[in-house]
Amino acid sequence: MNQDISAERMELLRLRARIAVLERASMAALELALRLRPEELAQVVEVGRKEMALGYQEELFTAGLHSDAERQFVASEAERLIRSLQAQLGFPGGVSSPEVG
Known part of the structure; x- marks a missing residue:
């Protein structure tokens, strides 16, 4: 655990990273579907x-x-x-x- 970042802030940053990853994965899936159908x-x-x-x-x-x-x-x-x-x-x-x- 990083001592420079509070536990609450770390949880917020984890959620932010998760959203960013899901957004990228979703866009890739949408682009594929857009090409196919x-x-x-x-x-x-x-x-x-x-x-x-x-x-x-x-x-x-x-x-x-x-x-x-x-x-x-x-x-x-x-x-x-x-x-x-x-x-x-x-x-x-x-x-x-x-x-x-």
């Missing part, structure tokens, strides 16, 4: 977007969200990020986000 991929992404938008607003969808405000925030972030992904992939309904540049 682009029409089906567009549909799968859109269905997933709709499911997440509705799901995060339900109290039992995820255990870590404690209030309606948290659920609404995560639902809107998921919506924004999936719309950004759709834009990156050139799919209908996509909206560019500031993170992409």
Whole structure:
């Protein structure tokens, strides 16, 4: 364990690294699917977007969200990020986000 980094900060950094790795792996899988079956991929992404938008607003969808405000925030972030992904992939309904540049 690194003595210069607190345990709490180290856990946050681990989660950040995990997200970065999952994002890269997901993009690689999406790029492969885009080459093999682009029409089906567009549909799968859109269905997933709709499911997440509705799901995060339900109290039992995820255990870590404690209030309606948290659920609404995560639902809107998921919506924004999936719309950004759709834009990156050139799919209908996509909206560019500031993170992409």
